[in-house]
Amino acid sequence: MSEVNVSREISRLIRYGLQKGLLTPMDEAYAVNRLLAVLGETAFEKQEMEETLENPAEPLTRLCDHAANRGLLSPDTQDARDQLDTELMNCLMPRPSEVAEKFYALYREDKKAATEYYYGLSKASNYIRTDRVARDKQWTAPTPYGDLVITINLSKPEKDPKAIAAAKNAPQTGYPKCALCRENEGFQGSPNQAARGNHRLIPLTLCGEPWFLQYSPYVYYNEHCIVLSAEHRPMKVSRASFEHLLDFVTVLPHYFIGSNADLPIVGGSILSHDHFQGGNYEFPMAKAPLRESLSFPGFPGVEAGIVNWPMSVIRLRGEKKEELVELADRILQAWRGYSDESAEILAFTGETPHNTITPIARRRGEAFELDLVLRNNRTTEEHPLGLFHPHGEYHHIKKENIGLIEVMGLAILPPRLLSEMELLREALSVPKKAEEIFQRPEMEKHLTWYRELKAAGVNAENAEKAIKDSIGEIFGKILGNAGVYKDTEEGRAAFRRFCGSV
Ligand SMILES: [Zn+2]
Incomplete structure (x- = not known):
């Protein structure tokens, strides 16, 4: 050099x-x-x-x-x-207290100016590595539920073998306890933990409790933030979650906020630290209208309905936070114990619970809105990774969990897919190359997909767009797999039965 x-x-x-x-x-x-x-x-x-x-x-x-x-x-x-x-x-960089002071000085005048300052700082400091984030590929694809957003994440560097070996040999210090703990602020990093010397957090009070605001270093969407409890404690979806979420959209009304579910398979990747994700972004699910309205006796101030979405979503809207919390908690309690064998929904296997909720909160003017997405993490012999999880036929596109961000209609797909899409495009454009392409080990899994696209008349002219649209369509079907009630006559009837039982 x-x-x-x-x-x-x-x-x-x-x-x-x-x-x-x-x-x-x-x-x-x-x-x-x-x-x-x-x-x-x-x-x-x-x-x-x-x-x-x-x-x-x-x-x-x-x-x-x-x-x-x-x-x-x-x-x-x-x-x-x-x-x-x-x-x-x-x-x-300034010290953490200086950043927090500046944030709150701006906040007192203009809440948006405060988050703009902090987001700008998080990018300028290279905590968000904007040069890497710019490599991500993103497009929208039409589906019967509206346009879905597809992202191929290329910004998280893949670990090289030397780094993996170093991580394996590194002593486990248990400090910080996890990647979300506030003790990461200023942390030098280790073979197992990211360098956070340039990381700054904003303290928040939610329902009288200490929490912190930060951005995701990988920003999957505009102003993608993470809100974490000061205490390292496991994720738990409960009445307190609804209270915290609605309090957050009171503190920052221009942000939405949601929580991953608290069970494996249907939850996020970090269940060990209580946290939410939010941001300044309107997801496809937030744009989806109600497909039918519901009424819950005893809650005259709450408008409720079922969202036109491939997953099973109850939407509540009202002016009074307490009323929304009360009804959301009642729905959560009912769902935790609810089984309906005709719809393959079982609340427990022995003592192990399967039912939970992915909740999302946002403002609509002065009103508060809560989306409650019903989840179940049961596995079966036919679907060993999860019955309400991407099914085997779609694993060539995605087999990872459907977490909060994907529930709302933004797919985060693995980097491998980009080169595979390119090979697929080549096979569709130059048919004589197809045989050779599908002999490659990474392409075998896409053979059925290729045949379907070919049978649909996809060729050199339209291959790129057809592949992108097809990925969007498949993502819509994957969300349907993850939905506990299917969007069919029987599914809708079963969904109404649950709502009636609340
Ligand atoms: Zn932690």
Whole structure:
């Protein structure tokens, strides 16, 4: 690797930090010296330049190259580079209390300005690596339930074997307890845990309890935030969840918020730490209208109905939070114990519970809205990964859990799919190549899909769009698999039976 001019790259970083408002000219000498300390350097000469960087990736990469040349990264893995460049960015940043003070100073005047500031800071600090997020592919696809959004996530770097080995050999310290704990703020990182030197949290009070707001470093949608309890305690969907969710949309009315379900298979990937996900984004499910209305006696102030959606969603809307919480809790209690063998819904196997809810809250003007998505995590011989989970015939597209984000109509699909889509497109465009393409091990699973598209007349002209639309259609069917009540006459009747039983 070529020689790196350290003074120049540090000057670029400082200029970037000043332009993004991470620091002020008064902080400059301090920040330069902190950067030198992290790099183990002692000499600096300021370089003047005229440039405006979108993100700090370039100077950071050059400084990581320099550290690698000097043998400071061993082994030289992406994790080691992420750890170093995160420490470098931290040298440009305000302390947590300064960030929180600024957030609340803005909040008192304008709630949106507060979240805009904090989101901007999370990107400028490289906590959200915008250069990586920009690699994600996203498109919308029409379905009978409205346009669904499909994302192929390319921003989470795949671990290289050296990093996996380092993680395996690293001591398990149990600190921080998990990836969501607030103790990650400023954490240097380890082979098992992400570098969070540039991470800052905003303290929140929900229902009188301490919580924190942060953004997801992978931002699957605009202002994708995570709201976590100060205490490391397991996820639990309960009356308190409804209270917390509705309190959150009181604190930040321009954000929606939802919780993953609290059981494996139908929950998110982290069940060990109580948390929600929200943001400034309107999901396809939020746009879906009611397909029938419901009435719950004793709740005259609550409008209720079943949402026109492939999963089973009860929507409640009202002005009074207490009334919504009361009814939502009643529905949750009823669902936890509800079985209907004719619809294959069993609440328990022995002592093991299967029924839970994925709840989502948002504002509609002054009113509060709660979507309650009924979930069941039972497995059967025919569907060993889950009866209400993507079925085997769709595993070539997705076999992972349908969590909160996907429930609402945004698919997060694995990176492998991108190259497989390209091969599929090639096979449909140049039929004589098809045989060879489907001999590749990763393409075998797509053969039936290929035949269906081919039979539908897909060719070189329309292959790319047809494949994207087809993925959207399959995602819609996967959501139907995850729905406890199917969108059929019998399914709708069974859904009404449950609502009546509440
Ligand atoms: Zn935790």
